[in-house]
Amino acid sequence: MLDFIIILPLLVVGAGAIALMLLASMENLSEGSTALVSIGIFAFAFAVQLMVSVSGNVAPYETAFSGMLTASTFTKVAGLIILACGLFSCMIAQTYFTQNKFSSPEFYSLMMFAASGMLLLTMAAELITLFISLEIMSLAIYVLVGYDRSRIKRSEAVLKYLMLGAFAGAFFTMGAALIYGGAGSTRFALISKYLATNSFLESPVLVAGTLLVIVAFLFKVAAFPFHAWVVDVYDGAPLPVTGFMATGVKTAIFAVFANFIVLDNGMKGVWVDYLFYVAVFTMFAGNLIAIGQNNLKRMLAASGIVHSGYLIIALVAVGTENFTGGVIIFYLAAYAAATLGVFTALAYLGGTDERRDSFDDFKGLAKVRPYTAAAITIFMLSMAGIPPTAGFMGKFYIITDAIRADQMLLAVLGIVSSILSMWYYLRLVIMMYFKEPEESFEVSGVSLAPVGTMILAVSVFAIGFYPVFL
């Protein structure tokens, strides 16, 4: 029974997706009610995940389905974040589709399938399961990115993402095969057992295999050498999908990345030296790209690269002994709340065909819509890492963790990067508050996104005050 309790939220989301497909055959199902049903399903799954999380662990690492899945507090909280991301992305979609008409019930179905893939990824404890869940997530996201076929920008985005994503998938498969060749098993537990008695560096197959697997992970989170796709793809994808990709995919991949990297101290020791450079270059490359952007979505995409850099610092600092992943999950929650917050605001401010998308389009927003402008300011301050927001606390935990792990240089560079990033976050705030409005920012239709914006603005502070158990 324990097996099914662990995947209960996943069953809810998966069954919800299939139920929505069946509902889609109804003639008089309106667009709005589809969105409401999917928000309801995500909310229900979130509640179930919450119950599973607080029901307590039987063991620190529960395993299910003959060791294919594992569940710890880390994976359960990651699941909570993913389901919350799905919930708010559906809110974004509900509002977005009142102004952009290309929706159908399958959109929400695919979103739920993607979420189930992400949930599986966080729990995967075996390379084949990991690959299948990666594919479930990626396939659904590819289709979502290219959902609107009427615009060439979307087609460009989906082609770039699909091609490069397929390569990343191939890298992962090759890596998994090599790891199996080296360690004799695809299960994390057995690989770790093998590495406990054998030296990691003496087995070139294992070194190459883990390298390829890590390359696939780094591609998915848009870390340094593999970050070039992210700006075009995030810009080309429809707004709700961009929000979901930026937060949900990142949470899922970092969860599984953390689970993988702590397999063995020897292996981690080897890769940490390289992840150090990856983290540094990711942060600064992301900052350089973000500073040059005039488009808000592109800026958020580039800033997503920077946040991946901070999360890699957290990975570098994480210890293999008594791994809890508290710092990583805290930062992911803070990042997800702020990013989705901006996207919920963009959903109703963006207008038809995402008309308002550059910094200049938001001139004087504070005079016309003071509450929305205040909320966006909170999100920007959180992403920039200014107290007392969640983003500040997240960065604080990461930096202190890095110092504790004797990564002084990394901590300093993290702070420098954080100061650099204020340039483009505060630029939007200045646009909103210190320029005269040029338009009235009228919003048509009843929508849920403003509610989502306010909830997320509150949660940015709430997460910040929630203590992390290091």
Next chain:
Amino acid sequence: MNPSLFSADGLVGLIFLLTIAITIAGGIIACNSERLVRAVAGLMICFIGVGALYYFLNSPFVAMMQVLIYVGAVAVTISFAIMLADPEQSSQHGPINALSGPFGFITAALLTVGLALIALKTMWGDEPKVNDGSVKIIGTQLLTDYSMVFELVSIVLLISIIGALVIAREGRKS
């Protein structure tokens, strides 16, 4: 040890080289032909060669599936797709970067050398055989230890079907 060409081992070696030649030839045809239909035919030849290589790796089941699924189903599906779509598109391509050839060659060479080094440097111990790789044992594994993954594949297929429909169809008439 160099077995004579006319011994059983020598013959097996010859067949092995032949399958490698078939695989590479198929790959070259698939990459270089101007017409898509010929490229698919090349892909089929390549797949057959790969299937034979799986047989040499003691995996008759995988070899069978390779022929059944890739040569039988995937290649036929691609052929259908080409027939239904406009076949003239393949002759128009944009300007090709002059550096793409040498860069591709260097990347491929590096990969080959890297993989060869990995294979040569690894101390391949005398690991006991995990199982005999027969259809029976694979079926048992799929329905016991890997049952959950096996079920998950159906979700992958479901998403592919929905995705294909969403992208290919004109949309619901309201």
